[in-house]
């Protein structure tokens with residue numbers, strides 16, 4: 001049955017907009033907030049967060065387990081690598097919609113469709129800027145030209161795909177009447193979701209509420225579509241702004257795990273979801289997120305990107321559920337709700353992290369890995385089990401964090417170009433530090449020794465000599481993964497080379513080996529970035 005909504009001058013054909021009456025009732029009028037995750041696209045725009053195809057696929061699988069409604073898998077026009085990554089994600093993911101970003105250009109939209117067309121639930125997201133600042137200085141286009149471009153883009157996208165989202169980049173700094181005209185055009189051409197982004201993180205909650213109300217009151221056909229928001233965190237208001245928008249009728253929120261993203265990042269998925277859940281009394285809304293998967297997803301993003309979470313970060317920071325003050329501890333022991341508004345287990349933080357020992361078998365190992373959210377193939381279990389056994393020979397107790405480090409080393413971090421084979425370091429108060437490194441470089445085994453001002457410096461000099469790379473070291477830090485002097489040490493590193501920034505992590509009982517692994521991990525990322533030609537297209 002054709003369901004048409006008449007309002008004022010505009011007649012909106014819901015079929016054309018990819019919607020039907022049932023869907024309207026289900027999604028537009030209900031209390032369900034659609035979670036649109038853009039960790040793999042906007043999140044990947046964080047300096048140093050570049051992920052290769054293997055890493056993107058691992059993360060997409062976890063986002064599906066987390067229950068996100070929409071996965072924005074990438075921006076195919078930006079690189080060959082992204083095109084292939086989106087294609088692989090689209091061909092595997094079944095439950096979440098897989099969406100690809102495109103500028104309002106035919107070649108971008110066609111590339112997006114080519115990447116997602118095999119998806120179970122495909123989607124095309126197209127955008128153009130609507131603020132005068134962007135029109136004048138970036139696009140160098142008139143308002144009429146922008147309306148024309150937006151209309152053509154949505155029309156083309158809808159001719160290819162039923163699900164189309166249109167975004168007005170820099171919406172919060174746009175002239176409101178013009179913004180409404182662009183949105184009306186996109187709806188008329190068949191966009192089913194309209195996104196109102198706070199691209200530069202400039203807005204504040206009352207203002208974004210006002211804007212959404214204005215759009216709802218002034219755009220013909222707005223009742224037929226889902227309004228979305230996409231807030232950046234430049235003023236630390238991304239989550240507050242997203243929630244204010246939700247209170248004013250927005251039913252899709254775009255967000256990222258750990259809030260990673262361009263500049264100060266995006267609204268954090270875990271904070272939005274847990275705010276909606278914890279304050280259900282106020283919002284009266286639900287999401288489809290399996291909240292028990294939140295913590296693991298956050299750890300996975302850190303393991304893959306090498307970008308750590310600050311300890312005091314809400315929901316997933318190391319201190320989020322720890323009580324330091326005696327009064328608080330006493331209160332929590334007597335009654336948890338005195339100082340805790342959420343149960344740590346509801347976000348997947350287990351009470352005990354003491355797990356396996358030297359005598360644990362493969363079955364217990366695999367089960368524990370699954371509890372942690374790692375669904376490993378037989379081959380991956382074999383690989384990680386050997387590492388576990390080796391570690392258990394040297395370390396009495398193996399914690400969840402140790403298992404996570406093993407998976408990160410052996411499964412998540414690919415060693416496409418460089419692989420460390422061995423490291424021998426001579427150091428102390430009376431000798432000149434010397435490091436001897438054996439490693440694989442492009443499939444060939446090579447070795448060399450170098451001096452340095454300290455053991456880490458000597459190790460890095462040797463690795464850089466063998467790889468022939470000359471990156472600038474932006475950051476280097478060592479921390480211990482668990483307690484005790486036998487704990488695994490974790491090294492984090494950030495490198496810059498020819499404008500590319502890469503993060504790296506490495507874990508080992510010996511902090512020098514951990515440091516070497518972190519360097520090799522970051523060099524692999526730099527090699528990936530220089531190998532995959534990025535077009536000049538940047539958002």
Ligand code: KIV
Nearest residue numbers: 127167169170197199
């Ligand atoms: O921040 C932004 O405006 C974006 C758009 C492409 C949605 O990322």
Ligand code: ZN
Nearest residue numbers: 042199230262
């Ligand atoms: Zn963005």
